[in-house]
Amino acid sequence: xxxxxxxxxxxxxxxxxxxxAKEPLGExxxxxxxxxxxxxxxxxxxxxxxxxxxVSAMDGxxxxxxxxxxxxxxxxxxGQSAAGARFSGDLKSGQAVRIFTGAPVPAGAxxxxxxxxxxxxxxxxxVLEPTIAGRHVRRAGLDFAEGEVGLTAGxxxxxxxxxxxxxxxxxxxxxxRKPIVAILATGDELVAPGRDPGPDQIVASNSFAVAALVKxxxxxxxxLGIVADDLGLLVAAIQSARAAGADVLVxxxxxxxxxxxxxxxALVTAGLxxxxxxxxxxxxxxxxxxxxxxxRVLGLPGNPVSSIVGGILFLRPLVxxxxxxxxPDFDPTEPAELADxxxxxxxxxxxxxxxxxxxxxxxxxxxxxxRAQDSSMLRVLAGAGCLIVRRPxxxxxxxxxxxxxxxxxxxxx
Numbered sequence: 001x002x003x004x005x006x007x008x009x010x011x012x013x014x015x016x017x018x019x020x021a022k023e024p025l026g027e028x029x030x031x032x033x034x035x036x037x038x039x040x041x042x043x044x045x046x047x048x049x050x051x052x053x054x055v056s057a058m059d060g061x062x063x064x065x066x067x068x069x070x071x072x073x074x075x076x077x078x079g080q081s082a083a084g085a086r087f088s089g090d091l092k093s094g095q096a097v098r099i100f101t102g103a104p105v106p107a108g109a110x111x112x113x114x115x116x117x118x119x120x121x122x123x124x125x126x127v128l129e130p131t132i133a134g135r136h137v138r139r140a141g142l143d144f145a146e147g148e149v150g151l152t153a154g155x156x157x158x159x160x161x162x163x164x165x166x167x168x169x170x171x172x173x174x175x176x177r178k179p180i181v182a183i184l185a186t187g188d189e190l191v192a193p194g195r196d197p198g199p200d201q202i203v204a205s206n207s208f209a210v211a212a213l214v215k216x217x218x219x220x221x222x223x224l225g226i227v228a229d230d231l232g233l234l235v236a237a238i239q240s241a242r243a244a245g246a247d248v249l250v251x252x253x254x255x256x257x258x259x260x261x262x263x264x265x266a267l268v269t270a271g272l273x274x275x276x277x278x279x280x281x282x283x284x285x286x287x288x289x290x291x292x293x294x295x296r297v298l299g300l301p302g303n304p305v306s307s308i309v310g311g312i313l314f315l316r317p318l319v320x321x322x323x324x325x326x327x328p329d330f331d332p333t334e335p336a337e338l339a340d341x342x343x344x345x346x347x348x349x350x351x352x353x354x355x356x357x358x359x360x361x362x363x364x365x366x367x368x369x370x371r372a373q374d375s376s377m378l379r380v381l382a383g384a385g386c387l388i389v390r391r392p393x394x395x396x397x398x399x400x401x402x403x404x405x406x407x408x409x410x411x412x413x
């Protein structure tokens with residue numbers, strides 16, 4: 001029997017999981033409209049210079065700054081330049097061109113005299129306050145120049161990055177293929193939501209949380225439904241995941257060693273190469289990982305809180321790695337202060353469900369561990385703002401001590 005001291009740490013287990021996903025799954029081109037949340041597989045270079053010419057940053061008059069040094073000076077108004085309709089001539093000394101924001105600056109002009117600092121009529125402009133060379137002029141290439149790298153491989157595309165790609169004149173982008181994550185819930189005791197549970201049954205919930213985690217991380221969930229505690233049915237479901245081209249199979253429950261816990265046996269029967277089973281964490285000790293051909297297998301515990309915490313700590317980084325994220329194992333924790341005392345921890349890494357309070361002075365959030373920490377209690381987890389991380393063998397802590405938390409109120413992570 002494995003002792004806690006012989007179990008893998010969370011960090012060791014995560015390293016083993018991510019070792020199976022060192023390369024993204026392949027590249028596909030998607031239109032910009034489908035790019036949100038996807039991960040670039042290659043650097044994206046600008047196809048044009050932005051702005052492509054000097055443009056005005058303000059409404060006013062394109063002038064030569066030297067002509068504006070004396071308040072009261074009059075300049076001849078010789079035309080106008082608007083966005084999409086430039087003034088095509090050259091501006092000479094003593095002249096001005098009416099100009100609008102975003103319009104090309106005429107040749108010969110070196111500054112913009114804003115309209116608040118001028119008085120004008122149809123034929124002339126009177127300078128009220130001088131301007132200086134370069135004032136209110138956006139130079140060509142201010143944002144980026146053709147050929148420059150605008151977005152790097154591994155970038156997960158957000159709205160501003162999609163806007164940049166569009167401005168660089170890319171109608172489509174090279175992104176990593178979304179990993180397919182098959183989700184298999186197991187157990188005679190489970191029924192789908194909306195059905196009437198039998199006297200010894202409960203409503204299945206884990207698969208919905210896991211599917212949401214997969215989507216948030218950039219993958220495509222594939223629901224294999226609920227399979228009873230039957231070896232043949234379990235093997236068939238596992239084979240169906242492989243037939244569907246799943247990159248990851250997540251099993252929910254049934255991975256322990258009881259007479260009705262048949263998932264590990266079914267996986268081994270199907271050809272699983274087991275990497276580890278059980279890790280030094282709470283909740284989620286009976287975590288399982290291995291490879292079944294080229295399909296990664298992650299066995300999450302059946303208790304709802306355990307499966308969700310395991311999904312956050314292991315499944316999310318795995319999906320991000322398969323999407324090509326260069327840092328899928330980033331530390332998801334951040335500092336906080338304890339609002340109450342905590343007792344010393346044992347040899348397992350603990351993830352306590354807790355609430356957060358935010359001081360009015362803008363200091364660190366105050367974390368309070370819930371008294372109820374049973375891994376079956378979804379209501380406690382749903383009401384939690386964080387997981388308070390307690391390292392193995394951590395000493396007793398006092399209110400006001402620093403701690404590390406995983407924020408749950410910032411989903412998706």
